[in-house]
Amino acid sequence: MVVGAILTQSTAWVNVARALAQLRRAGALRPAALAALPAARLARLVQPSGFFRVKAGRLRAFVRHLVRRHGGDLTRFLRRPPAALRAELLGIPGIGPETADSILLYAAGRPVFVVDAYTRRILSRHRIVGRRVDYGRLQAVFMAHLPRDPGLFNEYHALLVRVAKEYCRTRPRCTRCPLRFDLRGRRPRV
């Protein structure tokens, strides 16, 4: 889950799955094995997920931190109090708010709502928040109005992604699509 959270940065999950399959075949999904992998070899394994040199560096930064600070014990690391774990994750190069929260929710099972480009896009298009709302404020909208249930946050986020993807998939040539604008926050094309 941690590796997937890093590899999925600005990348469709189907390509992340390819990289994960290669890592699994190489026996490189355990912290010790990942830490022992030469940078060039790791980069080749994660190549299908794009930005492979950057992501290989980020994976290495994470496992280096895990080994140095927690003896490579991922379970112990993930059992840290959520606020402390989040702060620690944000201190690792290449892990920002969304990646940290993905690890908290999906790997550590903590009730943290993950805000991604789809979440921002849907809420801003419904005028629930402004286009330039910062990550923390958008996250607070969900955290303040939903029960703090990891399973609920997990499914809620998954449904937002599904709705957005399905809407666009069924209307590939719809230039007036209300959801279709640049995920990086630039102006809509419509």
Added chain:
DNA sequence: GGCCAGGACACCA
């Protein structure tokens, strides 16, 4: 061949 995709970060004004 162009466009775009479930971020993070450095750099600049």
Added chain:
DNA sequence: TGGTGTCATGGC
């Protein structure tokens, strides 16, 4: 503080 470029592959 906000805007922009960079990282890079793969599907359409």
